[in-house]
Amino acid sequence: MIALNCNSNKKAKDESFTKTSTGLEYKILKEGNGESAKVGQEVLIHETMSYMNDSLLFDSRTLPNPVKVLVGGSQAIAGVDETLVGMKIGEIKKLIVPPKLSKRKGEHNFPHPDSTLLYEVELIDILELKNRPEAVYFSDNNGETWINKNKGLPESTTISSIATNENTIGILSKAKGVYTFDFQNDSWKSIQTEKVILENNPTAIALLKNNIYVGTQLGGVYYTKDMGEHWEQINEGLDNLTIRRFQNIGQKLFVGTNAGLFSLRANNTIWENEFANNTMQVNGITEFDGNTYIGTTQGAFTSPIGQKDWKKVLSDYTLHNISSDDKHIYAMTYNELLFSTDKGATWQSLQKGLPKELYTFNVIKNGNSVFAGQWDGVYRKNSDYETWQSYSNGLPSNLSLTNMKLFKGTIVVSGNERGLRKGMTTNK
Incomplete structure (x- = not known):
């Protein structure tokens, strides 16, 4: 009352x-x-x-x-x-x-x-930021070992997001902006990022052909066509300027905001309303078997690619991310990892072996192995019925794996110092 x-x-x-x-x-x-x-x-x-x-x-x-x-x-x-x-x-x-x-x-x-x-x-x-374990790590052997790939990055930085395309890997630093990986020199190269982007709190990055897109918490989307020489704000058509996630699907770049889902066609500068809702955060976007799936604060929804016929496939959960591979859709809720093999008609728990009631940040597949980024590192399993096993050899013990991407067989992860809130535990 x-x-x-x-x-x-x-x-x-x-x-x-x-x-x-x-x-x-x-x-x-x-x-x-x-x-x-x-x-x-x-x-x-x-x-x-x-x-x-x-x-x-x-x-x-x-x-x-x-x-x-x-x-x-x-x-x-x-x-x-x-x-x-x-x-x-x-x-x-x-x-x-x-x-x-x-x-x-x-x-x-x-x-x-x-x-x-x-x-x-x-x-x-x-608080003093020295000796914090924020970093980027690569694994070229399916998670058996992890190698620090911090060369070229500031001594201490928080990585908001990782993106890949067919040519390179990009990361987004909250304090310093965009970096791309130089494989020849085995180091990160800084891409000039305008001050206004950093002031608006950068949250997400996407690489689409030769364009770099940066989403922010306060200022919407910025992009550059010339590797940072010039940046433009690109917000026409967006109903909300808090950007949660980017995802490339087909010929479109999708963006999740605090007021729904929008898309941008190649070489266009006006966002298209895909599924707007002023009370719904879109926290994850993926594709599976001809459909687009989104994870939101109101559950999971799906629509055939190219259409706007959205149907709810998971209720009673708030999702902070959603992903997929060739056989599964993974719904990352705030206390359990779920998966579906029938396009979201039914869901099962995939939490066994992961920290109890702690949410998974990301799930990806490499070969026959599935990887989960968790509050205490990386976990791997090879079938639906296996228990997750820790695969964090070479990672700091107090690193929460908040970002995870695959690039030509190399698993790329980043994280920050684990700060468990009251009541949280990494007990299995």
Whole structure:
């Protein structure tokens, strides 16, 4: 019943707030000192969350320690993630967060998902980034061993996304932008990435022929046709500028946003509405047996390629990714890995051997082996009925494998330092 009264705007009218392009409103209650927080840095914060009538919902000061958040890492709601960039130690902000910037991962009915919320955020500290294990690793022997491939990258960087095409591998660094791999010199080559792209928090990368596409959290899509010499923003047709995922299918580049699925034909600059929904995040896109599949906050949906006849094939789950191989569709929910062999008509659990109730980031197939990127490394299995086995020889023990791609038989992975939230465990 409280939620019915939560959207009163009385407080917003009584106080002077600054409104950003995303709809977030903020007011600085206390100035901070020292360096400013940047995308890719870990920070300690305290936060309170209330309805607009000042009904308190959460106060982190009741916890033993401040909350640790990776700035730009989508570990906090989008509104808090946005406001942390540029804050200084000791600074306190009050926020008015609209519903589209307060969505949470998983199934949450409290607070009400349509509520405008009040936040108060205090930046306690900016953590030192030295000796963090963020890195890129290659395996040329089907996961038996992993080799560090950090040459050419900054000493410490957070990799948002990996992309491949027929010629190369590309990665997206939150702080430094785009890199492509130079096989002749066995190192990464920096692609000039405009400052505005980095300021808008880069989240996803796609390589399509000679074009590089970068998706951001705050500014939509940017692309370059000349390896970074010039970048253009390409947002016409998009209903939402928070980019979750890219995927090439046929002659189209698909993009998942916080308001549905859109596509772009080769040599076009206007996005086409494929399946728009203002309340649905599209977190994963794949193709299987002539159909396009998407993993969303409202389940999994499918449509024949080239059509817009979408049907739900998995309910009662929030998906953060979806992928496929020649025999299976893999649905990555927030507490279980599922698979289907009949186009999504039925689903089975594929969690045996993986950490209990921890979600899988990515699933790919190489030869006869299937690989899963998890919170504590890489797992491999060779059939549906086998138990997953750890295949992390050469990887740091505290590396969460958030990205995984296949390039001409080489498995490419990247990750960041594992930060398990309260209640999480890597026990099988």
